[in-house]
Amino acid sequence: LAEAIGAHGAHLPQRLAETAPAVRAAHPAWRVTAAAHDAAAARAAELAGVEALVVSPVFPSNSPSAGTPLGVEGLAVIAASVALPVYALGGVNAKTADALVGAGVYGLAGIEGFGA
Template sequence: MPRGAGVVYRSFGAADAETTALRLRAVARRRGLHLLIGQDAGLAARIGADGVHLPERLAHRAQTLKRSHPGWIVTAAAHSLAAARVAGPDAVVISAAFPSRSASAGAPLGPVRLAALVRTAARPAYALGGVNDKTARRLLDAGLIGFAAVEGLAP
């Protein structure tokens, strides 16, 4: 991954979450990456992460987290226009952009609906799910110039 890229660690309540997060933080720092912790602000604070990634249902907590931790990067999942409009997150991760083999991927949005969510978000937006060389070209063709596309961020 290029320097400055972000990684999201979603521990899902794993017993070794803190140990794993500390290891990931060390790797991220060495490589110039930003480590966000999925949903767990307590874990993010304990290990000195760069921020938190919130699931869509918790996106409304972004402003409170930003006030409590002004240096954090706070992102949120957005699967709908309403979610893309929620105030507070620094960026949104919109999924599923295209068909994906991920077990958590929903119905693919495709470039037209994805573009509508990006415009609605009015902040940095990242596509997740099924993004590859071929589908990234479709994003460019849909006028999503400067839109960062990422695949496989279940970090």
């Protein structure tokens, strides 16, 4: 899909993070990121060569695919386990964002929370 629309990168689900080298080989100029839901997956994605991680879910989320929330502490452990920019996703909104200060994240990601 990313190639079909002329995108400049792709975000891979955790289960496909290991394909990052193939994506990079096919599209050397692309930015490639991946999802991670635990520290082991974050480290594996880093070893696969992704440029950044979207870690989720941090807080309870309305997303049907959201699992058990990691919490701020869980997010901080994951962020500390890699040398990549980490974006927090899952239940992130105006009410929860302040709790992420000091958790080692590079930024925030959201689906519906930024209007809350």
